[in-house]
Amino acid sequence: xxxxxxxxxxxxxxxxxxxxxxxxxxxxxxxxxxxxxxxxxxxxxxxxxxxxxxxxxxxxxxxxxxxxxxxxxxxxxxxxxxxxxxxxxxxxxxxxxxxxxxxxxxxxxxxxxxxxxxxxxxxxxxxxxxxxxxxxxxxxxxxxxxxxxxxxxxxxxxxxxxxxxxxxxxxxxxxxxxxxxxxxxxxxxxxxxxxxxxxxxxxxxxxxxxxxxxxxxxxxxxxxxxxxxxxxxxxxxxxxxxxxxxxxxxxxxxxxxxxxxxxxxxxxxxxxxxxxxxxxxxxxxxxxxxxxxxxxxxxxxxxxxxxxxxxxxxxxxxxxxxxxxxxxxxxxxxxxxxxxxxxxxxxxxxxxxxxxxxxxxxxxxxxxxxxxxxxxxxxxxxxxxxxxxxxxxxxxxxxxxxxxxxxxxxxxxxxxxxxxxxxxxxxxxxxxxxxxxxxxxxxxxxxxxxxxxxxxxxxxxxx
Numbered sequence: 162x163x164x165x166x167x168x169x170x171x172x173x174x175x176x177x178x179x180x181x182x183x184x185x186x187x188x189x190x191x192x193x194x195x196x197x198x199x200x201x202x203x204x205x206x207x208x209x210x211x212x213x214x215x216x217x218x219x220x221x222x223x224x225x226x227x228x229x230x231x232x233x234x235x236x237x238x239x240x241x242x243x244x245x246x247x248x249x250x251x252x253x254x255x256x257x258x259x260x261x262x263x264x265x266x267x268x269x270x271x272x273x274x275x276x277x278x279x280x281x282x283x284x285x286x287x288x289x290x291x292x293x294x295x296x297x298x299x300x301x302x303x304x305x306x307x308x309x310x311x312x313x314x315x316x317x318x319x320x321x322x323x324x325x326x327x328x329x330x331x332x333x334x335x336x337x338x339x340x341x342x343x344x345x346x347x348x349x350x351x352x353x354x355x356x357x358x359x360x361x362x363x364x365x366x367x368x369x370x371x372x373x374x375x376x377x378x379x380x381x382x383x384x385x386x387x388x389x390x391x392x393x394x395x396x397x398x399x400x401x402x403x404x405x406x407x408x409x410x411x412x413x414x415x416x417x418x419x420x421x422x423x424x425x426x427x428x429x430x431x432x433x434x435x436x437x438x439x440x441x442x443x444x445x446x447x448x449x450x451x452x453x454x455x456x457x458x459x460x461x462x463x464x465x466x467x468x469x470x471x472x473x474x475x476x477x478x479x480x481x482x483x484x485x486x487x488x489x490x491x492x493x494x495x496x497x498x499x500x501x502x503x504x505x506x507x508x509x510x511x512x513x514x515x516x517x518x519x520x521x522x523x524x525x526x527x528x529x530x531x532x533x534x535x536x537x538x539x540x541x542x543x544x545x546x547x548x549x550x551x552x553x554x555x556x557x558x559x560x561x562x563x564x565x566x567x568x569x570x571x572x573x574x575x576x577x578x579x580x581x582x583x584x585x586x587x588x589x590x591x592x593x594x595x596x597x598x599x600x601x602x603x604x605x606x607x608x609x610x611x612x613x614x615x616x617x618x619x620x621x622x623x624x
Contacts (some may be wrong), residue, residue, distance in 0.1 A: 205299050207318025207342075208402055213265065214319045214341060220262035221340040221351035222364060224255060229359030236353075236362070241272035243578065248353045249360040253278045255353060256322055256338035257292065265320065265405045266292050269446045273577040278336065280324050280398050287516075291450035291525070293322065293400040295515050300400060307393030308382035313370040317348045321401050328394025330384070335392050339367065346370045350377075355389050406445065413605060414443055420598045421446070428591035430551055430582030433571040435526040436599045438564055440534070443602070448530075451516045451523040452573050456547035456554025458492050459484040461509075461517045461524050463540040464532035465499060468508040485542035489549075496522055526569040533558050534567055550585035551575075555592045561603045568599050 209217065226232030232248035239246055241254040253275035260266045270292055278285045293300070303310065306328065317323075321339040337352040348367040353360055354377070369375040381392045408414070417436075421444055425432045435448035442448065459481070466474050466481055477498060483491035499505045500520035509517055512535060516525035533541070533556055547554040555570040570592050575581050582588055 204315050205403060207320060209320045217263040217319055218341050221259045224362055225351055225364055226362040229361060232360055232362045239272055241276050248362055251353055252336040256336050259338055267445060267447060271576055287451045290516060294449045297404045298400050298402055302398050304396040306382060307378040312368050316346055318342060321399060324398040325393045326395030326397060327392050330394040331392045332390050333392050408445055409443060413602060417598060417602050418444055421595055424591050424594045428583060428587050429575060429580035431573045431576045431579055433526040435530050435569045437530060437567050448526040449516055451525050452571055454522045455524045455571055456552045457529050457556050458496055458524055459542050460529045460532040460556060461514050462495050463536055464512045465505055465508040467537060467540050468511055469504055473502060473504060487544040487547060526571055529556060529569045530567045551582045553588045553592055555596060557596060566603050568596060570595055
């Protein structure tokens with residue numbers, strides 16, 4: 162008995178530890194609740210047109226599964242886990258698939274890349290950047306819990322994508338897409354969530370600005386629902402379109418897309434392709450997805466060097482000269498040198514190269530196209546075809562009458578669910594077919610003009 166007095170029982174120890182944790186966590190949650198909201202001038206309005214909003218809602222409702230069995234069927238239609246999809250873990254692929262089906266983002270996005278995604282990881286941030294690039298999307302983060310955030314002053318809009326952080330009191334994290342907002346300011350979503358019967362996908366109210374107790378945001382931050390799941394205590398990330406991807410829907414553009422799709426499908430591998438006319442994309446396949454060790458890294462390197470002061474640029478020009486002629490080791494060495502120069506960050510911003518990271522040896526087809534378009538003649542690489550297996554890069558720019566064109570093609574190892582590339586010869590042949598297809602497209606724009614000589618020198622299409 163004396164020993165029992167001197168040695169607390171295990172239950173008392175748990176109670177004491179619980180009280181200490183509660184005392185420790187309370188200031189944290191209070192601090193989160195007191196996190197300042199965004200400044201009003203940084204809160205842009207939604208930009209989706211009425212027709213885009215209608216397409217978004219229709220695409221979302223196609224995935225509704227009001228029972229666990231129906232939700233399972235809807236989840237497996239996404240094909241992001243080779244038939245092992247489940248509605249309890251489909252939130253990221255579901256949100257991205259709805260945007261894709263509505264024609265608001267890259268139509269070739271890899272849904273698997275958004276399964277169990279976590280914005281705190283660098284790799285996941287690159288995936289978000291590939292679909293929601295900073296130049297077209299408003300990015301926002303807050304630590305304020307969902308039930309403390311002022312959605313009356315800072316409302317959500319159709320097309321907003323949110324990542325909800327569990328926080329210390331939550332049990333799961335979640336991705337969702339705002340599908341519509343009614344005249345009273347109530348926001349809705351088609352999203353997956355747990356119920357006592359199992360996981361479902363339903364069209365639900367997220368919040369009512371005039372009733373803080375209504376909607377899923379209130380439900381997910383009500384401790385009485387602990388057994389179903391809580392989230393949003395740690396705040397959220399928000400991605401809001403400033404300008405949506407608007408690919409042309411002309412018969413010529415559709416025909417070109419079908420032709421390139423067939424070429425890529427037959428060749429295998431992972432492809433990033435960007436073809437633009439006068440700076441506007443005509444064909445867009447994973448064009449803003451950062452690719453590690455891209456085949457044409459010399460293009461953004463040249464664009465950055467052209468913007469650096471002469472004193473900084475001069476020692477690096479010999480490396481650029483070798484990189485321009487296809488010396489891969491010089492290209493990589495130059496990237497590492499550039500990563501250590503403070504002025505390079507500003508030069509990248511001035512050039513509009515938001516997906517290029519020299520330290521990570523990464524860039525995107527969009528950045529390559531922007532770099533090629535802006536380069537003065539003396540900085541353009543003399544070798545615009547970079548061959549290797551399973552990587553291949555082709556860059557071309559030309560004018561046809563009053564129209565200017567740029568084509569960037571990357572291949573890289575196959576990703577989840579993609580066919581392995583057939584071989585170096587087949588990849589090269591596919592790239593040449595894509596170039597021939599886009600040149601034929603450009604020839605339809607009058608008046609006709611002779612194609613640039615560098616294309617004749619680099620590719621055996623006119624021999």
